[in-house]
Amino acid sequence: MYSRVGLRAPIHCTAVGKVLAADLPSPAQERLLSRLDYQRFTDRTLVSASALASELELVATQGHAEDHEEHESFINCVGAPIRDGTGRAVAALSVSVPTLSLDHAGVLALLPQVRSAAAAVSRDLGWAPT
Template identity: 55%
Template sequence: MSQSLSRALQILIELGEGERSLDQVAASLGVHKTTAMRLLHTLEADRFVRRDDRQRYHLGSRLFALGGAALAQHAIRDVAQPHLTRLAAETGGQAVHLAGYENGTAIYLAKVESTHAVRMYSRVGLPAALHATAVGKVLVADLPPGEREAVIAGIDFHPFTSRTIADAAGYREVLARTREQGWAEDAAEHEDFINCVGAPVRDETGRVVAAVSVSVPDVILPREGVRALVPQLLAATEAISADWAGRSS
């Protein structure tokens, strides 16, 4: 990848986390302000970046169209959406997610928001921690052994909470259990007050193509109560899998 392209992409990633000044962008890239300004002007000209009246930079409107196109190209999202909506209603208005695996990252492809006042931090298009979310565990558990080991080697096992899996050995045990039981759990491992269960969506060959999860604040349901939602979750993922296989045949 060319240095200019790499820097431009780094700017977009940085702005995805919030507005930045020219000085902040230059410092993040480790370049002179004139270099950062040249990159920003190029991105601004094509509407990838916009500048406000305080000379702060934000993501631009061109990304709206690209984001919509990217989601539209994930056909599994369209197949799954009615099932996700139904699952959310059947579980009492809990948050439901669909995630896919892309270039070593689990990405949220769809979300049905909880109807409760307490909600979890997640957004379509953002990554899900592979070691600390139910969907991440489901997606990694199905990878071929060599690829799975490469992914595990790249995880830094950041401790989001005191319950986050701390090392590769513990993660391998969880992945083995996930494959054996057919679903995964996030027991307040990513957010202290959220418990979650996730299960795979499979294609006609049995390969995992996505993962679905139900996430519940502990003030709504305790951990055992969330585990009790697994049969409904599995029914939903089986229905999505059947529809997906039918679409592909």
């Protein structure tokens, strides 16, 4: 797997990147989308600002992001935001699993645990959802 602590990853094709970008205010998000290099990593990679904008709208609505073999062809990932006391997403928590171990549906089944863990960390940071 590509992921290692401290290693940078593309915003447009990772669950963590999408979670963080989806929480940006509209002007900042628009600037970000216009500056990204939409490198294709797999056949599923989002390769345009409009495609990513649509995905970020979905992420903001559902409260989590997916990477369905978008960055690596054999990895599925789900991620959720970690919020500070103001409610701003300051980090993200994700789980990535090789398809040989668990298919996309199986990774999506882990979403409740991912969301719960992210919410617990967020509460420790002072977030109190209404």
